[in-house]
Amino acid sequence: MKQILIFGFGLFILLMMQMTWLPVWFFSGAEVDLLLVVTVCAGLLAGREQGVAVGFFAGLLQDLLSGFLFGYHTLTRMLCGFLCGLMEKQIFKENFLVPMVAAASATVATQIFYWLSAYFVGEHVVFSRAMLFNLIFSSVCNGALAWPIYELLRWLYRASETK
Amino acid sequence: MRGFLRRKTMILTVAVLVIVAISVSAAQGKYQFALVSRVLAGVCAPFNSLFMKSAVWTKGKASAVGDLMTTYRDNQKLTAEVDSLRAANLQAAEIWAENERLRQLLDYKRQQPAFQLMTASVVGRESGQVAGSILIDRGRRHGVEKDMPVITAKGLVGTVAQAYDSSAQVQLLLHPRSAVGGVVQRAASRAIGVVSGNTGDHFSPQLQNLARDADVVEGDVIVTSGFGGLYPKGIAIGVVREVRNAEGGLLKYALLAPTVDFNRLEEVMLITNARLLRPEAEPGKPVEAPAGKAAP
Numbered sequence: 001m002k003q004i005l006i007f008g009f010g011l012f013i014l015l016m017m018q019m020t021w022l023p024v025w026f027f028s029g030a031e032v033d034l035l036l037v038v039t040v041c042a043g044l045l046a047g048r049e050q051g052v053a054v055g056f057f058a059g060l061l062q063d064l065l066s067g068f069l070f071g072y073h074t075l076t077r078m079l080c081g082f083l084c085g086l087m088e089k090q091i092f093k094e095n096f097l098v099p100m101v102a103a104a105s106a107t108v109a110t111q112i113f114y115w116l117s118a119y120f121v122g123e124h125v126v127f128s129r130a131m132l133f134n135l136i137f138s139s140v141c142n143g144a145l146a147w148p149i150y151e152l153l154r155w156l157y158r159a160s161e162t163k
Numbered sequence: 164m165r166g167f168l169r170r171k172t173m174i175l176t177v178a179v180l181v182i183v184a185i186s187v188s189a190a191q192g193k194y195q196f197a198l199v200s201r202v203l204a205g206v207c208a209p210f211n212s213l214f215m216k217s218a219v220w221t222k223g224k225a226s227a228v229g230d231l232m233t234t235y236r237d238n239q240k241l242t243a244e245v246d247s248l249r250a251a252n253l254q255a256a257e258i259w260a261e262n263e264r265l266r267q268l269l270d271y272k273r274q275q276p277a278f279q280l281m282t283a284s285v286v287g288r289e290s291g292q293v294a295g296s297i298l299i300d301r302g303r304r305h306g307v308e309k310d311m312p313v314i315t316a317k318g319l320v321g322t323v324a325q326a327y328d329s330s331a332q333v334q335l336l337l338h339p340r341s342a343v344g345g346v347v348q349r350a351a352s353r354a355i356g357v358v359s360g361n362t363g364d365h366f367s368p369q370l371q372n373l374a375r376d377a378d379v380v381e382g383d384v385i386v387t388s389g390f391g392g393l394y395p396k397g398i399a400i401g402v403v404r405e406v407r408n409a410e411g412g413l414l415k416y417a418l419l420a421p422t423v424d425f426n427r428l429e430e431v432m433l434i435t436n437a438r439l440l441r442p443e444a445e446p447g448k449p450v451e452a453p454a455g456k457a458a459p
Contacts, residue, residue, distance in 0.1 A: 016207070020214035024222050056178060064203045071186025078179060 011058050031138045037103045039081045041150040048085025055081030076113050080106045096147050103146035107139040264430050271316035279436035285428045302329040312434045318399035318422035337365050344388035345370050345400050352378040370417040379417050395437040
């Protein structure tokens, strides 16, 4: 229970940082999604169950605070955690490119899923070149952030397994 | 943590289904999370505010440090720019002043159709003797000859004392050895004398050889008389500042304030030819007389 609380608090802090620090400091214009990156990294390091679990809590938190269609974040994050978790056994975990590519791909996938969801909900989506550039920039930023977060989580998992 | 979460696989699967059901319900507008969202937003608001303030504060501090690091470079750049602009401003002012002077010379040239004029720049001044002579940038090559009168738009400057190949030395009116025939311009007077330099006060030449009863008063304008043939008639020399009796009691003299500012001579004109327009002569057919030999 204590671990869940610590984990939840960690996600909350990440969400706060995502909403305040990142737009002010680094990525004005890009949609940096730390929780998505954490979900991807958790799936790659600990497998599909943990990826789904992290995605569930992270997505639920975002859903409750975002105001968009409830369930969108929860489902997409869970899906990302699950898919990344499927690759856990097949990847070389020391390769720093793996989390970067996975996070960038997840960003593109969730964004496409967002457009589809918006379309099905009935919102009028107008595609433009700026949207494409923004998507590329966001995926690059998330990919770049994935490496330090991946290394941090790897260190935390090792520490918890040692205990 | 991994073990704990593995046990919850089934629960999560159920949760997915519940979420899908809720999503569909929410999409159809049947289910709202206003209360939960409001509570969560209320809980998050102080944290949000705290994080945002800290982000803005640190960003501000970092920007200040960054600005400080570029201040020296900016200062150097701006100082160079200020120097450059000052130089440009000075140059512009100089050009403006030169333009003004040349405009005055041009106006004078238009007003004096009887004179054939050549413009020259003052390029030197006899050191130590302000009232002595000046050097101009026109010489024999340009047609300058000895004894040519030198004037400005304001009046007489002097005569060419020596003409070199590409420059000439001009003896100023203020020189003690200069002697110019002068006449009071006032019609009621027309008193005649000789203007020469004043060894006592360089900037105050004197009109000498005036008869004791000559009608000369303070404020009279003195112009060249044309006598002697060196200077054309009617060029302004100065204004009477003071009239004094000469020693001996037979003559008197007048101290003049020159119309030309000899301290600010930069451009002058040489009279290369003076044409005397006779009143009876037809316009356009002037009687020419070479400079230095102008008819009285």
